[in-house]
Amino acid sequence: MNITVYSVLMAIIWCNVFTTVVALIRRRNSFIIHFSILPLIFLVFVSVFRLLFSIEFPITTVVRSEVILPVIIVFFTEPLFVIERINAAVSIANILVAIWAGGCFYYIQKYLVQLIRLNKNLAAIPCTTDEQILSVLNKIMAESGKYYPVKIIKSTAVISPMVVGFFKPTIILPDILFSDSELKNILLHELTHFLHKDAWTKLTMYMIMSMFWWNPFIHLLNSDMDHILEIKCDLSLSSKWDEEKRLQYLESITKIARRARSQKSLFNTPPHAAALISTKGSSRTEQRIHLVLGTEPKKRGYNLQSLLICGLALLALISSYTFVFQPARFPAAESIYEDFFLVTPENAYLVINEDNTYSLYADGQFKLVLDQINCEPYLSLPIK
Numbered sequence: 001m002n003i004t005v006y007s008v009l010m011a012i013i014w015c016n017v018f019t020t021v022v023a024l025i026r027r028r029n030s031f032i033i034h035f036s037i038l039p040l041i042f043l044v045f046v047s048v049f050r051l052l053f054s055i056e057f058p059i060t061t062v063v064r065s066e067v068i069l070p071v072i073i074v075f076f077t078e079p080l081f082v083i084e085r086i087n088a089a090v091s092i093a094n095i096l097v098a099i100w101a102g103g104c105f106y107y108i109q110k111y112l113v114q115l116i117r118l119n120k121n122l123a124a125i126p127c128t129t130d131e132q133i134l135s136v137l138n139k140i141m142a143e144s145g146k147y148y149p150v151k152i153i154k155s156t157a158v159i160s161p162m163v164v165g166f167f168k169p170t171i172i173l174p175d176i177l178f179s180d181s182e183l184k185n186i187l188l189h190e191l192t193h194f195l196h197k198d199a200w201t202k203l204t205m206y207m208i209m210s211m212f213w214w215n216p217f218i219h220l221l222n223s224d225m226d227h228i229l230e231i232k233c234d235l236s237l238s239s240k241w242d243e244e245k246r247l248q249y250l251e252s253i254t255k256i257a258r259r260a261r262s263q264k265s266l267f268n269t270p271p272h273a274a275a276l277i278s279t280k281g282s283s284r285t286e287q288r289i290h291l292v293l294g295t296e297p298k299k300r301g302y303n304l305q306s307l308l309i310c311g312l313a314l315l316a317l318i319s320s321y322t323f324v325f326q327p328a329r330f331p332a333a334e335s336i337y338e339d340f341f342l343v344t345p346e347n348a349y350l351v352i353n354e355d356n357t358y359s360l361y362a363d364g365q366f367k368l369v370l371d372q373i374n375c376e377p378y379l380s381l382p383i384k
Contacts, residue, residue: 001055006326011054014320016217018047018313019224026224029287033294037232039309044225046317048208051218061323069327079375089375100214107210114270122170125153133173136183140191150191157267159260162275163190166199172267176259178252185252186276192233193274201229206271227284229274231291238292250289253277257285343377350383358383 022043025031032040076096079089128134133152141147151170163171171190178186193199205225212218238246256277269275278284342348348362350373358370360378373379 001057003054004056004324004326006324007056007060008054010320010324011051012212012215015047015051015221016215018043018050018316019217019221022047022224023220026228027287029290029294032231032291035306035309036303037228037235038306039313040228041232042310043313044221044228046313047221048205050317050320051208051212055321056324057321060321063323063325065325065327069325073327079372082374082379103213104210107213108207111206111210111271114268118164118270122151122153122164125155127151128154128173130154132178132180133183133187136180137187140184140187152187155267159263160256160275160277161186161190162269162273163193164199164270164273165194166203166272169194174256174259181248182252182255185249186256188237189233189276190274192236193229196229196233196236198229198233198274199272202226202274203272226278227287230278230284231288233274234288234292235295238295243293246292250292253285253288257282343381345377345380345382348377348381350378350381352383 022040025040025043076093077091079091080095082089133154137150137152149168151165151168152173153170154173154175156175158172158174161171161173163169169191171187173186202225205222209218209222234249238249241249253276260277261282343360343362348360348367350370351359351361353359353369358373358378360367360370360381370378373381
């Protein structure tokens with residue numbers, strides 16, 4: 001098993017294919033209602049797995065490209081200019097790698113600064129003393145039989161309830177009036193996110209997006225993943241309720257959605273936070289409503305059909321490792337000759353030809369003709 005540039009490129013291509021499938025399925029309510037949320041979650045896993053494990057196995061068949069890949073390689077690796085101070089040639093590939101690394105650094109430092117600022121601000125805000133909120137929280141703990149420390153704060157800076165924290169949940173509520181049933185639905189939703197470890201999932205997805213920030217398909221996958229977690233949380237809760245309870249739950253969501261459309265949040269939601277309502281548009285809220293109302297409790301389990309879809313996705317994942325595209329030849333001067341030779345300033349030199357090309361001599365013997373000498377080791381050779 002080994003990792004090459006070509007296996008990484010294949011991983012990116014396959015990830016984009018799986019991401020496209022996820023985006024198409026995520027928008028189809030009928031698919032989720034019929035097959036449950038499991039196949040969609042599994043396809044997200046397949047997309048991420050294929051991207052991170054870009055490995056060539058012994059069974060991988062190499063499909064050699066005679067024209068396209070060699071031309072692409074020459075285009076990206078041919079030197080554009082030489083930095084004389086450090087005696088190094090710079091190609092398009094070098095520039096793109098530098099931009100890639102700069103983008104990764106930007107996204108990661110942006111998150112770290114936001115995380116430090118968030119923790120500092122939350123630590124300075126005391127837990128709410130609202131008797132209604134604390135009473136509803138205690139009832140939820142008593143009904144579930146699970147008791148764990150939860151910090152709840154109210155803030156005018158947020159327009160939608162959200163939960164943050166990897167080890168201890170902090171629930172941030174907008175400073176508006178809620179009924180007991182609305183509060184219970186909201187707190188249940190946010191606590192379910194915490195119990196499902198969704199903060200870790202969202203953080204992992206953000207780190208992947210930071211690494212592949214230049215790929216629009218990864219941004220699409222990150223956005224869809226956020227929404228899928230909301231759907232998963234909705235269905236996890238509503239699967240235990242009758243129609244009347246589900247309607248009450250959806251009324252709580254629509255109340256927040258109406259407020260989110262009319263107001264602007266003063267709070268920058270961190271990537272690992274799970275907000276009850278996304279302000280990116282109403283279509284996602286509408287889909288959540290349709291799924292909660294349209295999915296019958298008896299169909300929310302993982303039926304044979306949903307497992308079959310997962311099996312097909314797994315088969316597609318395995319099949320993606322069976323071949324990799326590689327160039328049939330490399331634009332290397334040594335490939336013209338049957339033997340390799342060492343080129344150093346001590347054993348080799350250049351001769352200028354009449355057509356402004358250079359003849360390379362090594363160990364006193366002619367080796368090849370060069371059109372340019374703007375990269376090492378040719379820059380260091382004496383010219384005679």
